[in-house]
Amino acid sequence: MMKQTFIFLFFLLTLLGSCSNHRMEMSRLAYIDSLMEVNAQIAYDSLSQDSGVFLATGDRRLEMKYRLLMAKAQNKLFFKMPSDSLFQEVVDYYDSKGTPNEKMEAHYLLGCIYRDMKEAPKAIECYLDAVESADTLSRDCDYTTLFRIYGQMADVYRYQYLQREALSCCQKYSYYAAQANNIAQSIQGLDGMASAYYALGDTLKAMKLTLKCNTLYKKQGMHEDAAQVLPTLIYAYLNCGQYQQAHHYMNIYEKESGLFDKDNHIQSGREHYYVAKGKYYLGVNQIDSAEYYFRKLGCYGFRYETAKGLLDVYRIRLNSDSINKYSLLCEQEMDKILNGTQAKAVVLANSLYNYTRLQKKIEEEKQQKLRDKYVAIIAGFIILLLVIYLVRRYRNMQKKMSAELKEVNRNYVLTFQNMEKARQELSILQENIDLSVKRKQEEISSLQVALQEYKEKCDQYNKVGNKNALMASDIFLKFKEMARHHNRHSPSPKDWDALSAEFQHYLPVLYEQIIRSRLSTQEFQVCVLSYLNIDNTDISVLVKTSSKTISNVRKKANRKLFGDDSASTLDENLLKF
Numbered sequence: 001m002m003k004q005t006f007i008f009l010f011f012l013l014t015l016l017g018s019c020s021n022h023r024m025e026m027s028r029l030a031y032i033d034s035l036m037e038v039n040a041q042i043a044y045d046s047l048s049q050d051s052g053v054f055l056a057t058g059d060r061r062l063e064m065k066y067r068l069l070m071a072k073a074q075n076k077l078f079f080k081m082p083s084d085s086l087f088q089e090v091v092d093y094y095d096s097k098g099t100p101n102e103k104m105e106a107h108y109l110l111g112c113i114y115r116d117m118k119e120a121p122k123a124i125e126c127y128l129d130a131v132e133s134a135d136t137l138s139r140d141c142d143y144t145t146l147f148r149i150y151g152q153m154a155d156v157y158r159y160q161y162l163q164r165e166a167l168s169c170c171q172k173y174s175y176y177a178a179q180a181n182n183i184a185q186s187i188q189g190l191d192g193m194a195s196a197y198y199a200l201g202d203t204l205k206a207m208k209l210t211l212k213c214n215t216l217y218k219k220q221g222m223h224e225d226a227a228q229v230l231p232t233l234i235y236a237y238l239n240c241g242q243y244q245q246a247h248h249y250m251n252i253y254e255k256e257s258g259l260f261d262k263d264n265h266i267q268s269g270r271e272h273y274y275v276a277k278g279k280y281y282l283g284v285n286q287i288d289s290a291e292y293y294f295r296k297l298g299c300y301g302f303r304y305e306t307a308k309g310l311l312d313v314y315r316i317r318l319n320s321d322s323i324n325k326y327s328l329l330c331e332q333e334m335d336k337i338l339n340g341t342q343a344k345a346v347v348l349a350n351s352l353y354n355y356t357r358l359q360k361k362i363e364e365e366k367q368q369k370l371r372d373k374y375v376a377i378i379a380g381f382i383i384l385l386l387v388i389y390l391v392r393r394y395r396n397m398q399k400k401m402s403a404e405l406k407e408v409n410r411n412y413v414l415t416f417q418n419m420e421k422a423r424q425e426l427s428i429l430q431e432n433i434d435l436s437v438k439r440k441q442e443e444i445s446s447l448q449v450a451l452q453e454y455k456e457k458c459d460q461y462n463k464v465g466n467k468n469a470l471m472a473s474d475i476f477l478k479f480k481e482m483a484r485h486h487n488r489h490s491p492s493p494k495d496w497d498a499l500s501a502e503f504q505h506y507l508p509v510l511y512e513q514i515i516r517s518r519l520s521t522q523e524f525q526v527c528v529l530s531y532l533n534i535d536n537t538d539i540s541v542l543v544k545t546s547s548k549t550i551s552n553v554r555k556k557a558n559r560k561l562f563g564d565d566s567a568s569t570l571d572e573n574l575l576k577f
Contacts, residue, residue, distance in 0.1 A: 025054060029065050036069070037144075040076035047073060064093045068102070071109045081113050084122075101142040103133035108149050120156050127153045143180035147173050147189070154192055158199075167196035184225065187216045191229045203236045210236075227256035234276050243283040250280065271300040278309045287316055304333035398468070405465065466506040471532060475499045479529070483538035491542055496525065503528050510574065513561065523557040526550060531574045 028050075035043040047054075047070050054066040067082075067090050074081045081087070087110055094106040111126030130149050135141055154169035174189025194209035210233040217226035230253045237246035254260050259267040266273055274297040281290035294309030307329040314322035426440045470476060475498040482489045491499075504511040514527055522543060529539045540547045554567040562573045 025059075025062055026065065029054070029062070029069060033069055033072075036072060036076065040073050043069070044073035044077055044079075060093070061097075064090055068094070068106060068109070071113075072105070075109060075112045081109070081116060084110065084113050084117065087113055100133055100135035100138065101140065101145070104130045104142065104149070105145050106130075107133060108145060108152075111149070111152065115152065115156065120160055123156055124153065127156075143176045144182065147176035147180060147182070147185060150176065151185075151189075151192075154196075158196070163196050163199040167193055167200070170196055183220060184217075184222065187213050187220075187225075190216070191232070194229070194232045198232050198236060203239065206232055207236045223256060224258040227253050228259065230257075231273060231276060235279075238276060238279045238283060241283065243280060246276075246280055246283075250276065271297065272302060272305070274300075275302070275305050275309065282309075282312055282316070287313060303336075304330065307333055401465070401468075467532075470502055470506040473502050475502055476532060479542060480534070480538075483534065483541050490544060499528065500524075507531075517560045519557055519560055523553055523560070526553045527557050527561070527570070527574065530554065530571050 032043050032046050035046070047066065051066070051070075055063055067087070071081055071087060071090070073079075091106045091110050094102045098106065107126050107130035111123045111130060114120075114123035114126060127149050131146070134146050136146075150169045150173040154166045154173060157163070157166035157169060170189050170192035172189075173192065174186045177183075177185035177189055190209055191213045194206045194213065197203075197209065198206035210229055213229045214226045214233075217223070217229065230249045234246050234249050234253065237243070237249070253273075254264065259270055274293045278290045278293040278297065281287070281293065291310065291313045294306055294313065297309065298306035307326050311323065311326035311330055314326060422440060422443055429440060475495065478495065479491060479499060482491055510531070514524060519527065522545075525543050526539060529542060534542070536547050536550045540550050543550070545553075551567050554570045555565060558564045558566060558570040558573060561570075564570075564573060
């Protein structure tokens with residue numbers, strides 16, 4: 001027995017220790033994730049150093065979290081990411097067991113893997129799945145990842161020359177960046193919109209948005225960023241032939257953007273700007289300078305732009321051989337660009353996603369309608385049962401009251417007969433012994449008290465019966481129906497006269513008391529309806545006034561009738577009659 005107990009305790013302690021270790025490792029991963037935005041390199045190094053610790057635990061949840069964060073770090077550092085087949089396992093895991101944020105991030109990273117593989121349609125599919133996984137109604141929605149998804153989608157669409165789709169993604173990029181309180185990225189989204197408008201030929205919108213971005217960056221004190229958005233504005237002015245304005249912003253761009261070295265060489269990856277330089281020098285008729293920048297552009301792989309620029313140069317020089325050469329070269333390079341795009345496949349993937357989403361929405365609406373139908377049927381059944389119950393209860397109460405009334409009347413008659421008998425005996429014995437007379441007098445007195453009690457009870461039940469009879473009358477039911485339909489129908493003077501006549505018939509004592517108190521017409525109507533258990537809201541509908549006015553009328557009527565200044569005690573005072 002002791003041995004078994006020891007084994008059990010050892011197992012329990014081992015299990016608790018294991019659970020504790022797993023919690024500690026998850027906390028470490030959470031901390032590393034928090035470092036990702038500050039210094040992705042440190043986060044990557046930490047993950048790499050402790051890979052064996054995270055992967056050797058046998059904890060599936062811990063392993064998947066590690067693999068997700070490792071892919072995230074690799075993506076941020078532009079390192080080689082895992083293969084799509086390996087990372088698909090991570091996506092499948094979070095699809096079944098992850099939070100909306102984890103699902104979104106897993107699909108986003110898979111999209112980045114396909115992006116690096118130059119698989120634009122698959123990348124778009126993954127990005128769309130990531131967006132679908134986001135819960136934007138939740139307080140902890142990861143808006144940072146969400147706006148980055150739209151940024152990646154915009155880039156894919158832009159590289160496939162799908163500018164309208166890129167424009168839509170840039171709009172959402174800017175919006176969700178603002179939701180994440182990332183003002184700089186929100187402005188960058190607007191800059192992306194400006195580029196899309198320019199590519200679509202809407203030069204005016206492109207120029208307005210670029211100037212807006214420039215102003216917003218300056219307000220944030222980000223002057224280099226403010227200058228870096230100017231190329232779109234420069235291209236717009238060049239296309240409009242406004243070379244002076246273009247040159248003005250070119251000077252600002254080259255001096256303030258921080259992208260040029262002391263020899264005025266632009267930062268790597270920004271060499272497309274030499275197109276603007278070439279176009280400017282063509283526009284101001286400095287042909288040699290234009291040719292210099294177009295040929296310089298070719299050194300960085302922009303074959304089509306180089307061929308197109310040199311074609312324009314030789315057209316000005318009227319060099320037919322070079323014109324033919326570069327015309328042919330332009331066509332060849334454009335064919336290469338078009339053949340290299342996956343625009344049709346991307347559009348198909350986008351359309352398929354929209355169709356699937358529409359079908360899902362239609363199916364959800366069908367299910368909702370079916371649920372609403374079942375709820376309506378159940379609610380109707382419950383209401384029917386409640387009505388049946390209330391009707392039966394009312395009938396039972398009526399039967400009980402009728403039986404009690406009969407019993408009171410019988411007792412009243414019997415007591416009256418006994419009193420008459422006692423009186424006869426008294427008359428016989430009156431001339432005899434004084435003691436007998438006294439006893440009979442006491443008996444009569446006692447019987448009179450009992451008779452009064454039974455008479456009061458009889459009057460009370462008669463009053464209740466009369467009230468119930470009044471509430472069952474056609475005119476009262478008509479008033480209840482008008483109150484229920486609110487303002488659809490209102491009682492006529494004839495209806496009020498009929499109700500007053502019924503009230504006088506069944507409750508003459510209360511009616512005479514009300515009449516003697518010289519109440520106004522409105523006060524009289526409110527008293528009658530209050531005595532008949534109609535609430536203030538329905539009374540306000542029947543007398544065509546507000547609930548506040550009804551309260552004041554009740555107070556005045558109570559003062560005139562009973563000397564009571566309270567509105568709330570009117571019903572109680574009326575019931576005493």
